[in-house]
Amino acid sequence: DTGVSQNPRHKITKRGQNVTFRCDPISEHNRLYWYRQTLGQGPEFLTYFQNEAQLEKSRLLSDRFSAERPKGSFSTLEIQRTEQGDSAMYLCASSLAGARESGANVLTFGAGSRLTVL
């Protein structure tokens, strides 16, 4: 397994366009998270899935944002009608639910997808 994979790594778009990011988690991980990080800040929680169910969404996630995880495998994060304030690094992470002593519940992050909205 090559870890958590995110595509594309970089996306430059014009304001008003739609963008979609994809995340492929570690295959045996059943939880998948999306975070957003801007300069000088820590990762901000956006949403997370357990298998295919979206269990929580942050109030940061406006109606223009939607995330899916069909069949509990890969996930997509779509941003519609992008705004300059959406420029950020979008991070995906996955984890395995289980006993902490086994190393479960540790988030493994991908390298991120950097979005620039002009």
Added chain:
Amino acid sequence: DQQVKQNSPSLSVQEGRISILNCDYTNSMFDYFLWYKKYPAEGPTFLISISSIKDKNEDGRFTVFLNKSAKHLSLHIVPSQPGDSAVYFCAAMDSGTYKYIFGTGTRLKVLA
């Protein structure tokens, strides 16, 4: 409301000395804490974690201490090496929600 705070944006330490990074939290429901290290253009990498039933966890040069009454945790790196230079984030999780909240990070610079 910043539930996890790292009040020192940066820290410089001489190679071979101890680095101490601090983190405070406000939510008493947090019961699992993690430290991550981040290099530019990469995602955060897991370093070490601690459950709220413990007050110390050690892994090689890295030790995390948890003081539940003060809602404070710290990461000790001994001895510090130039390769440790990175941004360090603490994170806290509530097992009722499985949501991880991150601090704003501390940039560590280890001087050779």
